[in-house]
Amino acid sequence: MPGAVPDEAEEDELSLGLAGLLFAQQTLESALEAVVDIVAGTLPGVDGASLTLPAQESGFRPPVASSAPLRALDDLQYRSGRGPCVEAFTTAREVGSELPSDRWPEFSSLASGIGILRVWSSPLRVRGETGGALNLFWADEAAAARFSIEAARVLAAQTAVVVANAHELADAKFHNAQLRHALETRTVIGQAQGVLMTRQGIDAPTAFDVLRRASQRTNRKLHDIAADVVASAAPDPTET
Amino acid sequence: MPVTDPGPLAAALTVLGLTVEQLWLDSLGLGGNLEVADVRDFLTGNKGIAELDYDVLVQAANDRFVDIGGDHPLAYADEL
Numbered sequence: 001m002p003g004a005v006p007d008e009a010e011e012d013e014l015s016l017g018l019a020g021l022l023f024a025q026q027t028l029e030s031a032l033e034a035v036v037d038i039v040a041g042t043l044p045g046v047d048g049a050s051l052t053l054p055a056q057e058s059g060f061r062p063p064v065a066s067s068a069p070l071r072a073l074d075d076l077q078y079r080s081g082r083g084p085c086v087e088a089f090t091t092a093r094e095v096g097s098e099l100p101s102d103r104w105p106e107f108s109s110l111a112s113g114i115g116i117l118r119v120w121s122s123p124l125r126v127r128g129e130t131g132g133a134l135n136l137f138w139a140d141e142a143a144a145a146r147f148s149i150e151a152a153r154v155l156a157a158q159t160a161v162v163v164a165n166a167h168e169l170a171d172a173k174f175h176n177a178q179l180r181h182a183l184e185t186r187t188v189i190g191q192a193q194g195v196l197m198t199r200q201g202i203d204a205p206t207a208f209d210v211l212r213r214a215s216q217r218t219n220r221k222l223h224d225i226a227a228d229v230v231a232s233a234a235p236d237p238t239e240t
Numbered sequence: 241m242p243v244t245d246p247g248p249l250a251a252a253l254t255v256l257g258l259t260v261e262q263l264w265l266d267s268l269g270l271g272g273n274l275e276v277a278d279v280r281d282f283l284t285g286n287k288g289i290a291e292l293d294y295d296v297l298v299q300a301a302n303d304r305f306v307d308i309g310g311d312h313p314l315a316y317a318d319e320l
Binding site: 126161164165181182184185186189190193205208209212215216219220221222223 | 265266268269270271273275276292295296299302303306307311312316
């Protein structure tokens with residue numbers, strides 16, 4: 001199935017952007033807003049993104065979205081209690097749908113009004129707990145059809161950890177380069193796990209185990225092993 | 241089965257001159273999913289962690305040892 005998986009340059013941009021924002025932004029709100037801006041601006045074909053995050057006591061935090069119309073769309077969901085983003089959070093399941101949909105009449109009406117034709121929401125899970133939802137929006141049905149759900153899932157998993165630690169990262173006195181390096185290596189190791197999972201029919205934890213055993217056997221850092229695995233899976237540019 | 245003994249990893253941090261936050265950031269770079277508080281609680285003996293999470297932390301420390309000429313001195317969960 002063809003998929004608009006982010007290419008290497010786009011993934012670099014995403015990683016560098018996420019790393020940079022966590023050091024530079026002064027408040028949690030602005031850091032979260034930057035997360036959705038980077039996601040929306042980097043993933044091919046996606047026209048907008050938002051984060052659904054629970055408030056401390058009840059309900060939801062004010063909408064965090066990549067544009068004003070999407071903020072209004074999320075706000076409507078929070079007030080009506082109905083919509084794909086709310087559903088993904090409350091059920092802890094992915095919700096994807098073409099729009100309009102009879103499931104969420106208020107949401108669908110406003111979404112259609114601002115040209116949104118498809119939505120995909122994924123719960124942000126950390127250690128089995130749902131800490132929010134990442135929501136992607138498309139105005140172009142063809143672009144939505146080309147998008148790789150696997151890439152979106154990887155992105156949601158990465159976003160979950162970043163969001164779960166946003167307070168800590170924003171407060172910590174890490175050097176920008178340290179954060180950048182961590183998010184870069186995380187991406188490479190995730191890619192290597194994906195290659196091994198496909199090749200060997202194993203799950204992600206087992207793929208990590210394969211990498212760490214190779215690291216131990218050869219006394220090389222895990223990232224270096226992972227980079228070799230990723231390189232071995234890259235198409236040969238000299239082949240046509 | 242959760243790993244509950246922080247002794248070897250805590251000792252490694254002392255040897256490496258590494259803070260809990262630095263170890264956690266390294267583990268984030270390896271794809272780890274623990275939060276800083278989890279790592280802190282484990283290292284102070286207040287909480288056990290899953291074997292996979294332990295292996296990610298051990299790998300982060302062992303990578304630091306590789307940087308200074310060591311050879312994976314910390315045992316992984318299945319070697320404990």
